[in-house]
Amino acid sequence: MKWSRRHVLETNDWSRDEIEAVLETAGAMVEILKRPVRKAPPLRGKTVILFFAESSTRTRVSFELAAKALSADVTTITASGSSVEKGETLYDTVRTLQALGGDIVVMRHASSGAPYFVAERTDAAVINAGDGWHAHPTQGLLDAYTLRGSLGDLHGKRIVIVGDVLHSRVARSDINTLTPLGATVTLSGPPTLIPSAWRDGALPPCVTYEPDLDRALDSADAAIALRLQKERQEGGLLPSLREYTRVWGVTEKRVALMRPNAPVMHPGPMNEGIEIDASVAHGSRSLVEAQVTNGVAVRMALLYLLTGTPSLDAA
Amino acid sequence: MTERTQREARKAYESQGLLVTRGFIDLHAHLREPGFEDSETIATGARAALRGGFTTICAMPNTEPVIDTPGLVAELIARGRDAGAARVLPIAAITRGRKGRELADLVELAQAGAVAFSDDGAPVDDARLFRHALEYARAKDLLVIEHPQDLSLSGKGVMNEGPTSATLGRPGMPNAAEESAVARAISISSAAGARVHLTHLSTAGAIAMVRDAKARGIRVTCDVTPHHLALTEEWVAGDRRFAWENSGNVPLHARGASGSSAARAGVPFDSNTKMNPPLRSLRDVRALWAGLADGTVDAIATDHAPHASVRKDVEFDQAAFGISGLETALPLILGGVRAGWCDRETAFRALTDGPARVLGIAQHEDDWIAIDESAAWTVTAGDLITLGKNTPLLGREVRGRVVAAAVGGRVRYELGTLAVA
Numbered sequence: 001m002k003w004s005r006r007h008v009l010e011t012n013d014w015s016r017d018e019i020e021a022v023l024e025t026a027g028a029m030v031e032i033l034k035r036p037v038r039k040a041p042p043l044r045g046k047t048v049i050l051f052f053a054e055s056s057t058r059t060r061v062s063f064e065l066a067a068k069a070l071s072a073d074v075t076t077i078t079a080s081g082s083s084v085e086k087g088e089t090l091y092d093t094v095r096t097l098q099a100l101g102g103d104i105v106v107m108r109h110a111s112s113g114a115p116y117f118v119a120e121r122t123d124a125a126v127i128n129a130g131d132g133w134h135a136h137p138t139q140g141l142l143d144a145y146t147l148r149g150s151l152g153d154l155h156g157k158r159i160v161i162v163g164d165v166l167h168s169r170v171a172r173s174d175i176n177t178l179t180p181l182g183a184t185v186t187l188s189g190p191p192t193l194i195p196s197a198w199r200d201g202a203l204p205p206c207v208t209y210e211p212d213l214d215r216a217l218d219s220a221d222a223a224i225a226l227r228l229q230k231e232r233q234e235g236g237l238l239p240s241l242r243e244y245t246r247v248w249g250v251t252e253k254r255v256a257l258m259r260p261n262a263p264v265m266h267p268g269p270m271n272e273g274i275e276i277d278a279s280v281a282h283g284s285r286s287l288v289e290a291q292v293t294n295g296v297a298v299r300m301a302l303l304y305l306l307t308g309t310p311s312l313d314a315a
Numbered sequence: 316m317t318e319r320t321q322r323e324a325r326k327a328y329e330s331q332g333l334l335v336t337r338g339f340i341d342l343h344a345h346l347r348e349p350g351f352e353d354s355e356t357i358a359t360g361a362r363a364a365l366r367g368g369f370t371t372i373c374a375m376p377n378t379e380p381v382i383d384t385p386g387l388v389a390e391l392i393a394r395g396r397d398a399g400a401a402r403v404l405p406i407a408a409i410t411r412g413r414k415g416r417e418l419a420d421l422v423e424l425a426q427a428g429a430v431a432f433s434d435d436g437a438p439v440d441d442a443r444l445f446r447h448a449l450e451y452a453r454a455k456d457l458l459v460i461e462h463p464q465d466l467s468l469s470g471k472g473v474m475n476e477g478p479t480s481a482t483l484g485r486p487g488m489p490n491a492a493e494e495s496a497v498a499r500a501i502s503i504s505s506a507a508g509a510r511v512h513l514t515h516l517s518t519a520g521a522i523a524m525v526r527d528a529k530a531r532g533i534r535v536t537c538d539v540t541p542h543h544l545a546l547t548e549e550w551v552a553g554d555r556r557f558a559w560e561n562s563g564n565v566p567l568h569a570r571g572a573s574g575s576s577a578a579r580a581g582v583p584f585d586s587n588t589k590m591n592p593p594l595r596s597l598r599d600v601r602a603l604w605a606g607l608a609d610g611t612v613d614a615i616a617t618d619h620a621p622h623a624s625v626r627k628d629v630e631f632d633q634a635a636f637g638i639s640g641l642e643t644a645l646p647l648i649l650g651g652v653r654a655g656w657c658d659r660e661t662a663f664r665a666l667t668d669g670p671a672r673v674l675g676i677a678q679h680e681d682d683w684i685a686i687d688e689s690a691a692w693t694v695t696a697g698d699l700i701t702l703g704k705n706t707p708l709l710g711r712e713v714r715g716r717v718v719a720a721a722v723g724g725r726v727r728y729e730l731g732t733l734a735v736a
Contacts, residue, residue: 012482090630111630112484113584120582132632133484172484195481196489202478 003305007119007126010135011176019180023145025301026294028312032069033297042310043072043303049102050076051093051118052129054110058268058292059129059138063106066299075102090114094121104306107131112169125306127299133167139267140173142298144181146291147222150263155182160216160258162188162248163226163275166195170267171226179206188216189226189248192237213248217257224265225250225276241274250276255285263287321681321724328685333718336663338370338682340670342460342538343435343514343616344641346372346403348394350379355621355702357391360641361400363701365728367617367641368666368717370682371402373674375435376413383408383419385427392428400727401720402682404430404674409448409459413437418448425457430674433460435514436591440466442499449509458674460512463496463521464488464592473632475548475593483552483583485631488593490518497521501528501535510534512673515618517543517592519602526611536673538614538665539603542638545647548594550707553583557647558600559654586627586634587707590620604656607665614669615662617644621703639703643694645686646713653714681724690716 003021011019032040048067052060060076067074077093090109097105098121105124107115112132119126130136144154151157159178165171165187175185185207191199198209210216217223232238255264264280265287272278281288304310328335341364347355357374364372374391376382382391388405395403407429411419413436421432432452438461439445445461452459469492474480476487497513501524504511516522516537528535545557554561588594606612620637627634648666652659671678693712696704720728 091628109630111632113631116582116584117630135484167484169484172482196476196487197478197481202481204482 005306007115008137008302008306009115009119009126009128011137011140011173012135014176014180016180019141019144019177022141022298022301022305023148025305026141026145026297029297029300029304030294032300032312033293038069039071040069040312041071042312043067043070043307046072046103046307047101048072048074048104048106048303049097049100049124050074051097051105051107052076052078053114054079054108054130056108056130059108062292062295063129063299066296067303069296070300070303072303090117091121094118097124098122104303127302127306130169132169134169134172135176136169136173137177138295138299138302139170140177141302142291142295143174143224143265143267144177145298146265146287146294147178147263149290149294150287151221153182154178157183157221158186159183160186160188160220160223161226162213162216162223162250164193164228164232165189165198165226166193167229168226174224175204175207179204184208186210186216186220188213190238190244193232213254214257217254220258220262222263222265223250223255223258224267227267227269228271228275230271245274249274250280252277252279252283255280261285265291267291321721324719324721324726325683328719333685333687335683335685337667337678338684338720338722339368339666340674340678341369341372341617341619341641342614342670342673344372344374344619345377345621345637346374347378347621351623353623353702354626357394357403358398358400359700359702360619360621361395361398361403362728363619363641363699364401365720365722366700366717367644368684368686368720369401369617369641369644370679370684370720370722371404372641373404373406373430375433376406376408377436381408381413382406382429383411383413383424385420385423388424388427388429400722402722406431406433406460408432409434409439410444415439415441415444418444418451421451421457422455425455430676431458431460431512433462433514435460435462438462438464438466438496442503445500446503446507449504449507449511453507453509456675458510458512460514461496461500462515463493463500463513465492465495468492468495472593473589474551475595477548477596479548479552488591490520490595490599493518493592494520494524497524501525501533504535505533510536513537514616515540515543515592516603516612517595517599519599522602522606522611526606526609529611536613537611538616538670538673539607539612540618541615541640541644541647542590543592543595544600544603544607544615544651546588546594546707547597547600550581550588550594551584553581553585555581555707555711557650558597559650559656561597581707584631585707586629586631587638587705587709589631589634589636590638591636601656604651608657608661612665613673615644615648615665616670617641619701619703621701622705623702624704627705637705639699639701639706642699642701643706643708643713645717646715649688649715650713679723681721683721684717685719686715687718688715690714692716
């Protein structure tokens, strides 16, 4: 298995083989999670620091469970209550993290590129758990893993990503993970919420933009709805949430336009009734819960690969 | 050195095969003093200027306090003289405190020695006040320098709006934010019958508008910076190819990339690539060169914007805008000249006659520099004279350097040393 990354900062420059290696390892981790005692020893003696400078519950807990399932020691630094809120600079925080001597730093930050800043200045391996609008590589990988479980080989499959692509690190990481696996991506959403270069035709390879959601969904193989931040309306980007739901909401009627049994995903947390109908979110096509479960396995796989693939069985 | 006569010194450099030419004039430099002496001082900036071949530099007034009174102008002139390096000419604010509300005492400031007026960095947002500034400046044919930017359109942008900002997930500043301000300035200048100088133009559309305005007889002049001539928006994503090395079709992050492009790779989100106006597309860069070649662009100005590391060694979003420019201008310009994008004489005129004409000043015959056009050197923080080590060129080998610079007939800079003034 060829995997020699020192950090997981984004998947933009990953080869197909590297993505495959992570998905394959995640498969082995799913097996561990099915054991009666959901614990394996490979990260025993290793310290994982969860540095969350932007609030998150789901991703943080997922990483915590992943690290603990591999027997790592886990400690958490969050924005609230830490010196980050008192105006400590990221540079100071990095020096502190370095002095604490963690083996792996899992970080979330509101500023795009902050994980690069940290990775440049510490000996620890850095995993990006979401930076600004830029990247959320573990979400991209878990979405790829989940879609594979439902659709099999993604080659030639067409995935629709609908919503606020402009501000979405999930959309960017999904594109960077799904297209190397052979899938094509159709973006849909209001023109004000699509990066202008992409809206105007300078799209990444294997990606298109279709403002009309009905047309985008027509015979698609899967759909991913993105979370809509309610303040977009105040920024003049949208007339109203009601209109958004009418035009770009993922409804039962629209889901029927896709291929039979085509699955629907959402990175969470969902605004049910805005970007996705509750009946779709909890319906038979929804993979939302599988995404959460697979998220733990994918994060275990990355922690494991970053520590040099120690033995999975008790010594 | 000091006992040699000027003529002997010039001859000595010429006999070494060096190009001896008129000293460069920079219309746009930030010297940070008073108020931000951790980023630059008048003395360090004026010395860095000589090393870059600039024997005259114009200091922007966005200091603390803002240069908006005759006393401050006089003080700046005195400190510049005391530095004993490049000549320092003060630019004063257009509006009191650069607040964009009321005009500064433009005539008195000019009488005290201000060579131009600019609220650089904080464009005069109120179109009516801007009109009055241009009209009032006619009293003494004063020079108003506008930083063209529509602040509401550029919004919270931290880089160019384009394919790179789309990929990196950063708010962008569209070309339209500059172009709508250029259109406004041209139309007000035309209506007021007053001249205006537009600084650091960065887009193809802005150059086209100035070209058209000049053809219609409107009194508009403009400058571009060396970094906008040499670097493109892809630098923010870690690309380190100069514009003339960029064919425009090499993918940014070629999957599994290796070889020459990888060797040129930097780290994405390096705050040293953050500046305002932002680095633009290759198409824009080519338009700037075309404007330089056909005379639309009057001057090359550095927009030297040194920053202490505390304002740059932070997240990209939080970092200050600006790049240190005085000492690297020459090799960046020569790069495009070598690529055949403009001939050397024209480019050098934009560093000498062009800015002198914009300022309405005579060039000093005994301000001269000696250049080794082919000398290769590596840009390092320790080697730069400026206190602002903020340049993405650190570690990069460039070609072309100033070997000596004389002001008023005295050699004040020689490669490796600063002659005692």
